[in-house]
Amino acid sequence: MKIVIDQDRCIASGQCVTAVGEVFDQRDEDGVVVLLDPTPPAELASAVRQAAAVCPALAIRVEE
């Protein structure tokens, strides 16, 4: 699994951080997404898919 994020589209909803904090974080100054781990281990795959599904700005792309 490989993750690609689009910081320009991000609206800082933080739902990715809630879904899987090991993979996503937010910038302190404006809450925009920061990718901590672009190739997360398999046990986080379903949480990462959940994060992508709930992102309101469609700023997370998951390549399987």
Place this chain on the structure above:
Amino acid sequence: MTETVNPAEVPQFPSARAARCPFDPPPVLHALQEQGPLAKVRVWDGTTPWLVTRYEEQRALLADPRVSADVTRPGYPRSAPVLSKDGSAISFILMDDPEHARLRRMVQAPFTVRRVETLRPAVQKIVDGLIDDMLAGPNPVDLVEAFALPVPSLVICELLGVPYADHEFFQDNSKILIRRDADPEERAAAFARLVEYLDDLVGRKLDHPGEDLLSRLAERIKAGELTRQEAARMGVLLLVAGHETTANMIALGTLALLEHPDQLDLLRRTDDPKLIAGAVEELLRYLNITHSGRRRVALEDIEIAGQVIRAGDGLILANDIGNRDPEAFPDPDRLDLRRDARRHVAFGFGVHQCLGQPLARMELQVAYGTLYRRVPTLRLATELERIPFKHDGQVYGVYELPVAW
């Protein structure tokens, strides 16, 4: 839901809920959803925008760049007459990017998941203190006044840097502002009073900055990145949205739980943060208090679900019925705190999704996670039929909730 809609007739929006189903969307919305994802409805000014009733189509359109939230565009289905004298958008929720993103990004910092978590102990203290006062005071009591309204009001005041001592002033004006049937001049006057109040506060922050969000906006004014009017209007948005919505969720959620004792029992007997967080998502889905729909206008022709939405057509995305779409949520009319409801659209979807949602979630987790455990005998002190519901509000809820214990 036995109500049917004659396809030749254009139903009114909004329409009434069924008298004995105060937690369910109006029957006409159920009927329209069964017929298809899109229908034309007639709104207060006689125009007939599209009403989008199904979950998938709502998410698709709310995330579609061909769909605009710009209130000044012809065809935009306003929910009420215009508030500003010049017809301009009164906040970034009624603007498109890049203006929307420019303004929204200025106020995103306090709402990150990490920053919100740092507020949790303070919110817990507020909630515990209000419950202490309630238990020491008269019984029965109105839960709205004693608990539901003060929790988010105290929190948003602290975050923005608004003196809580002024809460009667801003709560009274907020109430007028978000009433669906309020006289347009009365609403405009309430809005003007709130803008004047926030403008005065921003002025004070310019001279004496603190650690709060209004002080951060004052810095932006000094840096030439924001006008004082933009700052004051943003302050009004955050203040009103920050307390009205969460207060209604606390009170209406409590009533819904009292009417579903097996579900209430789950919360009464747990301190599991995951179960409580899941319960919050399900109550957000089930109650969906933003019952006036998200409003948009099409910028281009859009083909969707076998229909063509024409450029300039207005769109109302009724997220309350979207959250009851059986394709998205099996057995959708059942309140089930153990279901995975996280994909709900109660906060909207797309770039305009609620800015304060992490804060709202945390406040609700603390409120629901504490009140019923500390007051396990909490019960309704009147009949359900006597509860005054906010049928006339842009945001649904109850005006009063008499409870005893």
